[in-house]
Amino acid sequence: MVSSSRWLVLLMTSVMLSQSGCITLSALMGQKRTSGLDTSLLEAQGYSIPPGGMPSPVAADASRGPRVVLEVRGDGKHLESIPLPTDRAIFIEDLVQQANLHEQLGKLSISIMRPNDHGGPPLRMDTRTDDKGRAINVGQNYALLPGDHIIAYHDERTLLEKFIDKQLN
Incomplete structure (x- = not known):
């Protein structure tokens, strides 16, 4: 033994x-x-991942201009890097309506993950849209900034949760 x-x-x-x-x-x-790790999200955010190595940020291509990452979670997961206009602000409501997300998924729950300048965890801002793509709470129609990561998915709250939110707003 x-x-x-x-x-x-x-x-x-x-x-x-x-x-x-x-x-x-x-x-x-x-x-x-x-490697069973899905690195598509990191790559969409501008990270370079060498085989077997740690992700390292890649310098943003200045010719591409300011961008945000849009992640749509529906039947599958769709990632896209979207350019931001330099002459005006774009809001979450504008992005939802221009991408026709409200027609594909109906009422949406949206989380915006905004990078923290001080190296801490990203700031999470949540909002919801109605079936026409408008922000339910006007104060939560956030302006998008370069580097934001927008996660949009179908609003799956229960009827009771929706009723309580409606009474509070």
């Missing part, structure tokens, strides 16, 4: 020394490492 536990410790030590990084069960079983 003691010799089998020593053998197991030696085997584990040799595996850990021979490989860099984390030891996984698949590595112990001799299976090849495959």
